Amino acid sequence: MRMNIACLITNTAVLKVVRAAFMQTGAECTHFTSEVVLFRALLRQKFDLILIDLDLEPTPDDAIVSWLNCRSGNDTPVLTMSPMRDAHMTALVLNAGADDLLVRPFEPVELLARAHALVRRSNPRSARRRIELAGFSLDRESSKFAYLGTPIMLTSREFGLAWMLFSSPGVYISRETIGTSIWSSDSEVAGRTIEQHVYKLRKKLQLGVERGVSIRTAYGQGYRLELLGQKAADVPE
Known part of the structure; x- marks a missing residue:
């Protein structure tokens, strides 16, 4: 399954690992440096998956959380990542509209599996056979x-x-x-x-x-x- 992924990642070390992992599958990662640039791109470009790294704990009025809560016309699956193991933060992000949250550090194989699973659910015909x-x-x-x-x-x-x-x-x-x-x-x-x-x-x-x-x-x-x-x-x- 060849995927086109929008990546909002500010941590350069994490970005490097994510790109290396997806490169092995032939997926293309488009990197965005800010929420504003990502949101604008989503209006004119179609992605198979949106990958967002939450380096800091978000609040209910955080830009990403607000966007997840109110986005319409875009059913692209969203996979979030975070170095924090916090149940309240996880609940906040998932309840806002994210499809999954992956705690890092993680094995690249788990990242790929979760990404593929989300894409399959959004389009059952894309299941890799x-x-x-x-x-x-x-x-x-x-x-x-x-x-x-x-x-x-x-x-x-x-x-x-x-x-x-x-x-x-x-x-x-x-x-x-x-x-x-x-x-x-x-x-x-x-x-x-x-x-x-x-x-x-x-x-x-x-x-x-x-x-x-x-x-x-x-x-x-x-x-x-x-x-x-x-x-x-x-x-x-």
């Missing part, structure tokens, strides 16, 4: 996997793991995320099982220099699909 990457193809409907048209047989969990990795190339996915999503258990329980499945996936897909794709493991970070030569994004504070 197929991935084409570096000669590999994944079909979610049929759970079929192939390389240059040649089928590769995977178990349901191997396909689920492959889908997670191929849908977010260059982004580390933690063992916690993989364990919860595929095995419904935490990393302590699923750790050895995950390692075995990653090993089998590398072998079945014949990943390496020849195919230009590998699965990299990093202690404390998890696993990422690496298009050889690309760097992963850092996690924002």
Whole structure:
């Protein structure tokens, strides 16, 4: 799913990470430096998602909150981010009209998943059902996997793991995320099982220099699909 995202982010470190994460999916991030510039752009340009970083705790009369409360004619989903874990602030933003709030620091894979989920809800026909990457193809409907048209047989969990990795190339996915999503258990329980499945996936897909794709493991970070030569994004504070 190729997205066009409006980003209102003043923190340069956060902006860098957001751009790096979405770049891996081919999404385009248009950066806005102020609320006024963003609001004007929304009148003449269509976006798939509006991403707003709340560096400071907003008040009921804050420009963003006021805009969320009174905006009309614009049903673009809004994903807000904040470094603050405050229930009252979260309630204020969501009740005003934001569709979701992501607390940072966060894993880039969670940012991408939440963004894609919001876009899917706003337009069910945009749900991602197929991935084409570096000669590999994944079909979610049929759970079929192939390389240059040649089928590769995977178990349901191997396909689920492959889908997670191929849908977010260059982004580390933690063992916690993989364990919860595929095995419904935490990393302590699923750790050895995950390692075995990653090993089998590398072998079945014949990943390496020849195919230009590998699965990299990093202690404390998890696993990422690496298009050889690309760097992963850092996690924002």
